[in-house]
Amino acid sequence: xxxxxxxxxxxxxxxxxxxxxxxxxxxxxxxxxxxxxxxxxxxxxxxxxxxxxxxxxxxxxxxxxxxxxxxxxxxxxxxxxxxxxxxxxxxxxxxxxxxxxxxxxxxxxxxxxxxxxxxxxxxxxxxxxxxxxxxxxxxxxxxxxxxxxxxxxxxxxxxxxxxxxxxxxxxxxxxxxxxxxxxxxxxxxxxxxxxxxxxxxxxxxxxxxxxxxxxxxxxxxxxxxxxxxxxxxxxxxxxxxxxxxxxxxxxxxxxxxxxxxxxxxxxxxxxxxxxxxxxxxxxxxxxxxxxxxxxxxxxxxxxxxxxxxxxxxxxxxxxxxxxxxxxxxxxxxxxxxxxxxxxxxxxxxxxxxxxxxxxxxxxxxxxxxxxxxxxxxxxxxxxxx
Amino acid sequence: xxxxxxxxxxxxxxxxxxxxxxxxxxxxxxxxxxxxxxxxxxxxxxxxxxxxxxxxxxxxxxxxxxxxxxxxxxxxxxxxxxxxxxxxxxxxxxxxxxxxxxxxxxxxxxxxxxxxxxxxxxxxxxxxxxxxxxxxxxxxxxxxxxxxxxxxxxxxxxxxxxxxxxxxxxxxxxxxxxxxxxxxxxxxxxxxxxxxxxxxxxxxxxxxxxxxxxxxxxxxxxxxxxxxxxxxxxxxxxxxxxxxxx
Numbered sequence: 001x002x003x004x005x006x007x008x009x010x011x012x013x014x015x016x017x018x019x020x021x022x023x024x025x026x027x028x029x030x031x032x033x034x035x036x037x038x039x040x041x042x043x044x045x046x047x048x049x050x051x052x053x054x055x056x057x058x059x060x061x062x063x064x065x066x067x068x069x070x071x072x073x074x075x076x077x078x079x080x081x082x083x084x085x086x087x088x089x090x091x092x093x094x095x096x097x098x099x100x101x102x103x104x105x106x107x108x109x110x111x112x113x114x115x116x117x118x119x120x121x122x123x124x125x126x127x128x129x130x131x132x133x134x135x136x137x138x139x140x141x142x143x144x145x146x147x148x149x150x151x152x153x154x155x156x157x158x159x160x161x162x163x164x165x166x167x168x169x170x171x172x173x174x175x176x177x178x179x180x181x182x183x184x185x186x187x188x189x190x191x192x193x194x195x196x197x198x199x200x201x202x203x204x205x206x207x208x209x210x211x212x213x214x215x216x217x218x219x220x221x222x223x224x225x226x227x228x229x230x231x232x233x234x235x236x237x238x239x240x241x242x243x244x245x246x247x248x249x250x251x252x253x254x255x256x257x258x259x260x261x262x263x264x265x266x267x268x269x270x271x272x273x274x275x276x277x278x279x280x281x282x283x284x285x286x287x288x289x290x291x292x293x294x295x296x297x298x299x300x301x302x303x304x305x306x307x308x309x310x311x312x313x314x315x316x317x318x319x320x321x322x323x324x325x326x327x328x329x330x331x332x333x334x335x336x337x338x339x340x341x342x343x344x345x346x347x348x349x350x351x352x353x354x355x356x357x358x359x360x361x362x363x364x365x366x367x368x369x370x371x372x373x374x375x376x377x378x379x380x381x382x383x384x385x
Numbered sequence: 386x387x388x389x390x391x392x393x394x395x396x397x398x399x400x401x402x403x404x405x406x407x408x409x410x411x412x413x414x415x416x417x418x419x420x421x422x423x424x425x426x427x428x429x430x431x432x433x434x435x436x437x438x439x440x441x442x443x444x445x446x447x448x449x450x451x452x453x454x455x456x457x458x459x460x461x462x463x464x465x466x467x468x469x470x471x472x473x474x475x476x477x478x479x480x481x482x483x484x485x486x487x488x489x490x491x492x493x494x495x496x497x498x499x500x501x502x503x504x505x506x507x508x509x510x511x512x513x514x515x516x517x518x519x520x521x522x523x524x525x526x527x528x529x530x531x532x533x534x535x536x537x538x539x540x541x542x543x544x545x546x547x548x549x550x551x552x553x554x555x556x557x558x559x560x561x562x563x564x565x566x567x568x569x570x571x572x573x574x575x576x577x578x579x580x581x582x583x584x585x586x587x588x589x590x591x592x593x594x595x596x597x598x599x600x601x602x603x604x605x606x607x608x609x610x611x612x613x614x615x616x617x618x619x620x621x622x623x624x625x626x627x628x629x630x631x
Contacts, residue, residue, distance in 0.1 A: 004494070007485040295481040298442060299542070300470020301498050302463050378442055382481060 001305060005312035008285065016317065019281045023321025026274035027357055028329045030267050034353065037263045044252060047189035050131035051245040053223040054095075055230050057085060058215040059240050071101040071191075071215040073117075078212055081237060085216045088232055095219035097125035100203045102214075104174065104196060105157065116154040116194045118174065120203025120213075128217045130185070133192055138168035138183035145202045148172065149183035153193035172196075175206055271357065274318065275365045282314050282369035286376075293373050294381025303374040310373045314366030315359070322358035326351075388453070389550050389582045390439055391415035395448035397434045397605075408434035410605035411448070416550070421576045421583045423596035431605035432586040433554055439584060440473055440552045441465045452550075470499055474543030478555035480535040482527040488538045489514065489523040495545035513541040517571060533564035540571060544581075551575070553585040557592050569595045 009016040058075035082098040100120035107114045121129055123142050126149070130140065135149070142149065150158070150172075155165040158172040171178045174196060185192060204210050218233075220226045226244050233242040243251070253260075286293070293306055397409035408431040416422050426432045437443040438450050441457050450457045452468060460468065469475070482491045489510050496506045514520045517537040527535055536556060543551055553572065557565030573595045575581040585596065593599045594613065601609040 001497075003497075004483075004485070007490075011485045291481070292483055295477075295483065296494075296498075297466070298440075298469065298475055298477075298481075299495055299498070300466050300468075300473075300546075302466045304463075305498060379437055382477060 001309035002312050004309055005316055008289070008309075009313055009316060012285070015281060019277055019317050020321040020324060022277040023274045023318050023361065024324040024328050026270045026277070027322045027325035027354065028332070029270040030357065031325055031329045031353070032332075033263045033266050033270070037260065040256070040259075043189050044249070047191060047252075048245055048249055050133060050189070050192070051248055052131075053220050053226060053245075054128075054131075055218045055220070055226060055233065055242050055244055056215060056248065057218065057233055057240050057242045071099060071119075073101055073103055073214065075101075075214045076209075076212045077214070077216060077240065081240075082213050082216050084236065085218060085233060088218065088229060088236075090221055090225045090229060092219045092221045094125060095128050096217055097122040097128040098200065098213040098216050099129060100200055100207065100209060100213045102203065102207045114194065116157045116196060118203055118207070119195050119197045120200040121197060123199050126197065128219060129197070130192070133188050134186040135183050136186045138181070140183055142197065142199055143180075143182045145199050146177070146179050147182040147198070148174075148179040149185065149195075149197040150181055151185045151193040151195040152187055153190075154196050155181075155184055157194070174198075177206065271361065274321070274357075274361045278314050278317050278361060278365035279368060281317065282310060282366055283372065285313065286310060286369045286373045290376055290381045293376045294378040297376065297378040298382060306374050306376075307370040310370035311363060311366040314369070315362035318362035318365065319358040322354045322361070326354060387418060388415040388451075389418050389420075390453075390584070391451045392435075392438070392445075393449050393451065395435075395438060395445045395450055397431070397438060397443065398446040407605050409438065409445070412605070412607055414600065414607065416582060416584060418549075418582055419576065419580045420598060421573065421596045422585070423593035423599045424584065424586045424602055425588065425590060425593045425599055426602035427588055430602045432588075432602045434605075435602065436552055436554050436584065436586045439550075440475060441468050470495070471546050472549045474546070474548035474551045476536070476539050476543050476551065476553040476556045478558040480527070480532075480539045480559075482530075482535055482538060482542075484527050487524050487526055488519060488530065488534075488541075491527070491538055492541045492545050495542050499546050501546075509545060510541075513544055514538075516544075517541045531564075532560050533567055536560060536564075536568050537571065540568070540575075544575070549582060551581055551583045553583065555587055556585065557587070557589065562591075565589075565592065 056071070057077070058072055059077050060072075060075065077098070079098070086093070086096055086098065098121075100118075102118045102120075103114035104116045104118050105114050119129065121142075126141055138149070140149070150166060152165070155167075159165040166172055166181055166184075168181055168184055171180050173179075179196075179198065185195065187193070198206075200213070204213075218229055220229055230242045230244055233240060296306060296309075297303075392412050392414050394411050394413060395409060396407065396411055399406040399408055410431070412435060424432045424435060434443070438445050441450070441452070441460070444458075452472065457465065457468075482488075483494065486494060492510045492513055493506050496509060501509070510523070511520070514523050517540055519534055519537055519541070522530060522534060522538075527538070530538065536559075540551075540556075551572075556572070557568055560568060569592055572583055572585070576583055576597075583596075585592070587593055596613060598610065598612050600607050
């Protein structure tokens with residue numbers, strides 16, 4: 001009965017269009033939320049990849065820093081203690097280092113990370129922090145006390161005035177001092193993306209912390225040694241917090257649990273709105289077409305056929321609406337931030353979500369109105385006055 | 386003799402606000418193949434209720450309706466719907482065409498429901514529209530048709546699946562005299578030329594005069610019955626029937 005469904009929708013095309021738009025907006029909200037959360041999850045996974053085989057040590061100084069991510073700008077470890085930790089047996093010295101981490105700009109919003117941060121690290125031990133991340137231009141090793149390696153976010157921040165990101169060979173000004181950019185990092189997790197990496201001694205001088213660092217990164221020679229190293233740190237210095245990859249992941253997930261819950265709630269509401277849109281319109285349609293339904297039943301249409309007709313209409317509304325959500329979302333993204341190609345990529349990866357959502361919305365929302373339609377008694381519906 | 390449809394002591398009692406209304410009271414009747422039977426009676430006589438029972442659209446309170454040898458009480462809802470689709474054709478007083486479909490579409494929908502193929506449907510729709518004299522109105526919507534044209538399309542729809550029995554409930558009730566006569570001529574032609582079996586319910590004796598046999602219904606029972614042998618004695622025969630009943 002698809003042909004009847006199409007004709008019925010066309011007869012009330014303004015109402016059909018408004019319903020489709022309603023579904024499209026709801027699905028678009030769902031797409032936006034799931035994409036945002038997927039990006040956040042992907043970012044988290046990328047960050048976690050850099051943590052494999054490592055133990056991260058910092059000192060919790062304030063209540064706020066209990067929930068801050070690593071490295072925490074409010075953490076402070078004495079240089080002697082740092083040296084002690086770096087001497088623990090079983091660590092890969094070249095992949096281990098003390099680091100000093102200081103925000104260079106105010107966060108754009110409360111609770112969000114600062115757009116750029118200074119990271120002081122022992123020269124030659126850059127990979128302790130960079131891990132598997134790629135350098136897209138220049139060097140992966142600092143070239144002297146006035147050299148820096150920038151993340152993409154930091155390069156954009158310092159290139160704001162010129163209108164293009166800072167490139168290798170150019171200079172930037174940090175707290176009144178000039179630094180030459182010797183390397184640029186590829187797109188990376190947030191912690192690395194805003195990074196201005198410099199020599200540890202330079203950072204300690206610049207930020208007036210000659211005898212302390214923010215944290216220590218220890219890389220195990222053998223990944224199976226991570227638990228032993230972590231326990232040893234905790235035994236040596238109970239005042240310090242040592243975290244391995246799984247600890248960091250647990251903390252981050254706990255921190256963002258509320259965000260994930262909120263996103264799930266928004267998604268649930270969006271789906272419910274789409275559902276209600278279609279259901280309300282179909283209930284009205286069944287009420288309006290009581291007589292037509294009675295005629296069909298009188299001439300021999302089975303209840304299942306009537307049910308199928310109503311379900312077909314509901315499915316059409318939700319499928320068209322859901323399909324429209326993709327281009328609608330892409331249009332918004334084009335105007336807001338990214339290029340058309342990236343938007344299309346996300347649409348293509350989300351096609352299964354869109355399809356399932358359309359199916360669920362259409363079929364689910366049609367149940368009540370279709371049930372009401374099959375209850376129509378042909379004699380009552382066709383009763384004359 | 387073989388019958389198309391028959392009833393055996395069939396009753397239909399409605400409960401309305403605690404009051405029982407006996408719309409059909411113990412009717413026994415039978416219709417043979419090729420017959421045109423008119424059921425005549427005033428408003429409230431139970432003729433539409435009887436038609437609904439004959440057409441498997443309603444369930445009797447007592448007794449049974451038989452389609453051939455098949456008792457309708459033995460059929461479930463789906464089987465009754467199937468019977469209405471494939472063996473019965475309905476024509477309603479208010480035509481009841483689907484407003485979103487064209488004339489051809491309305492005729493076609495009955496065959497779609499029966500699962501007929503596209504080419505078969507197309508050929509049959511063309512044939513039926515020509516038969517009812519509306520071949521050139523195939524693409525018109527119901528609101529673009531006159532009353533008589535609408536009823537002719539309804540008749541074409543009722544014939545779509547080649548039903549054994551055509552049931553007409555006051556088919557000329559909403560039409561002027563001349564237009565109504567045209568529709569009745571068409572129905573009469575279906576009987577004479579195609580051997581179609583027809584049961585028509587009407588309150589109009591003039592409409593009843595097109596039938597082969599007239600049943601007079603009053604207060605849910607058959608009060609009289611007569612055969613109409615020819616045009617000449619129809620008026621006289623019907624008058625006698627009415628007088629005898631009074």
